[in-house]
Amino acid sequence: MLTMDSNDILTRVGSGTPMGELMREYWIPACLPQELAPDATPMRIKLLGEKLIAFRDSAGRIGIMDHRCPHRCASMFFGRNEEGGIRCAYHGWKFDVDGNCLDQPNLPEDARFPDRVKAKAYKVAELGGIVWVYMGKRKVAPPLPALECLSLPADERMVLCHQRDCNWLQSLEGDIDTSHFGFLHVGSVKTEDVDPDTMHRWGLINRTPRYHVKETDWGTMYTAYRPADPGNYFYRFAHFMFPFFALVPDGTFSNMIQATLSVPLDDSHTMTYNLAWTKREQALRTLKDGSPIPGASLARDFLPTTTDWLGRWRLKANRGNDYLIDREEQSAGRSYSGIKGIGQQDQAMVESMEGPEEGIVDRSFEHLAVSDRMIAITRRRLIAAAQAHQKDGSLPATVDRPELARGARGGSFIASDKVDWLDAYYAELTRAQSPMDFLQRAQAAE
Known part of the structure; x- marks a missing residue:
């Protein structure tokens, strides 16, 4: 259970709010580069509750500024x-x-004052197939993100x-909730239906894992773990990374280079980016x-x-059409949810959560369980970070040291049940190393 005051700290992202001010210390995804063409129509966007326009000028430079x-x-x-x-x-x-300000053509030349007028424009960069914007107060922006992908x-x-159509935290928490995969996404699949040689079958054999979680x-x-073949555990690792990144466990650890970004447009709408x-x-x-x-x-x-x-x-499949749910597929057992597409299945769940206002769930109504430890600890970490920044300006380490993200990767592997879970994780991470190292090794092997 979470109090309404704590829920407000977590969910409100506008200017002046604790979480909104914390997020503004990071580079924020704004749009995709291909959405902006030189000298083309400006595009309306919302970020952290602010109404902005984005455009690409004649030289290909991108501008993102207050629309006024x-x-x-x-x-x-x-x-x-x-x-x-x-x-x-x-x-x-x-x-x-x-x-x-470049021009004030409606004023006589001797009455113009362009040097005293400036539009509220933000610093912009292109990286990894995304246009990023820095909305904070620093004169010199912090380093750009260093996610593997x-x-x-x-x-x-x-x-x-x-x-x-929901708050950013609902979207993020769906990505760091592991046990729903065996139900919402593959609940209709039986163990004998999948390749007997895939390690991922262990997630079907035992859909009630145990958990380790840490800051x-x-x-x-966190990792969700369960017995595999004798003497081994099947591990699924995932991460939350400030300010709203998630590395999900949905794949094989050695090559699971991916991230999901739940970017708040305002308090009740989120743009989700999947990079992989x-x-x-x-x-x-x-x-x-x-x-x-x-x-x-x-x-x-x-x-x-x-x-x-x-x-x-x-998406075409949305709240207004019940996400095109096929009740016949659901009742026949061919699809656990009756909803087509993993993203749409997740969307239906996180958007269906209700609260005092549309798009923000009332978390005081919850009854969390052991399967929700990652969610509970992540909330606690977010609240502490937002309050610390509000109190004395302190920040999570990744604002100025984004390279710390190199210590994180999501995915699954099998390891001895005699080895500590963190030792097993770092051993696998060392074998995987960086994406470029991994790519070079993979290409050399071909």
Whole structure:
């Protein structure tokens, strides 16, 4: 059970809130690079409750700024993206990607004051197939994130995103909840239906794992473990990383280079980014005859993009149509949930959680169990970090040392039940090493 005051600390992300101010100390994903073309129409985006516009200028530079023109507050969404800057349609004032005023054409030349006007623009960078923005107060932004998957070659990198109509924490907690996989996603699958040689079958043989959880420099980590063949455990490791990253356990540890980012658009909407190595080995996607497990795919269909603040990357399967649930498939036992697609199954669950306002669950109604230890400890870590930053400005270590993320990877492996779980983890991590080292070894072996 969580008090409403604690829940507010966790879920509110607007300017001035404890969690919102903590998140602004990090680089935040804003959009995909391909969504912005030079001199093309500006795009409305929301981040941490702020209404912004994004555009790419004539030279290919990206600008992300408050949508209000500093002159009379008309929206720059209606502006002209041309000749190295964006020009307000109201009076023609023009600004570059850094917010500098370039022109005030409605004023006599001797009455212009461009050096005293600046649009609220944020620092922007492109990395790993994502456009990142720094919304904090530092004059010099902190280092960019150092997630493993951001080092992958562009031709071996997958970047997907979709919007969720719920608070960011609901989205994140779904990614660090391991025991639901054996039910929501593969609950209809029997052990004899899958390849007898895959280690992931142990997750079907025993759907009630035990857990180890601990705090880390980058956030929190856990493993769900259960007996495998005699003398061994089957481990599934996952991590939470500040401010809203998750490394899920859904694959083979040695090549599971991936991350899921639950980016708050506002208090009740989240953009989820899935980054992954295209050659990773995922867990339990096919039956032993090679056919796909019903519903266990990443396929997703989208509604047409609109120009409103929340008009991008919205799934066709949504709350309004009950996520296209097929009750016949569910009742026949062919699909545990009756919902098609792993992402849509997760989405239905996290969006269905209710609270005093739509999109934010009332966690005082919960009854957490041993399977929720990772969630409970992660909440505690987040609250402590937000309160510490509010009190004296202190920050999690990964703000200025993002390379600490190199100590984290999600995924599954089998290890001796005589070895400490952390020793087993670091032994596997040492064998896996960095993504570039792994790729070089894999290519050398081919």
